[in-house]
Amino acid sequence: AQSVTQLDSHVSVSEGTPVLLRCNYSSSYSPSLFWYVQHPNKGLQLLLKYTSAATLVKGINGFEAEFKKSETSFHLTKPSAHMSDAAEYFCVVSDRSNDMRFGAGTRLTVKP
């Protein structure tokens, strides 16, 4: 069965410093992996996705993630945090049609 674990429930960084949100997955097949962002009282928006092409995936707003099969990881990074990045981030795995499994979410706080 597919599943995903987000290793930190809360990450706090200062504005202008790097962001690292960690995600490990479990899948019996070749999975697709996604990162979604949810701003307060909003729906979810796709940041980026990996679908078996390039292992380093670039997304919107300067975010990127690297698929590492040997480590079963798909960590999300950004070189320099902005105040507007404060939100809830979800790592998602999908290895079969019509089924996505969400991680528990990581709340990112950005301090001025």
Added chain:
Amino acid sequence: DTAVSQTPKYLVTQMGNDKSIKCEQNLGHDTMYWYKQDSKKFLKIMFSYNNKELIINETVPNRFSPKSPDKAHLNLHINSLELGDSAVYFCASSEAGGSTDTQYFGPGTRLTVL
């Protein structure tokens, strides 16, 4: 233009009542979903429909009944509401439901059961 819309945005009701949440997508997608997000932000899929046919029905009480009159709409009807049904419900759609497809989410409906 809103790609995936839900109504109402907020719903406050008493225990035991029956309520519906509506969802519409104008993306021409074949697959639609309902998710429940609890107070700890955990998102769990409830149902998946592909071209009006039920594909996934997770372990959800049968008080929850999805209805898809056409592939652009997936409504959620809830009977005999309970306190534990309080949550944010998200509708989503994707092109064909494939594992690589991006899902597009609605803004959510915050349901509060008193």
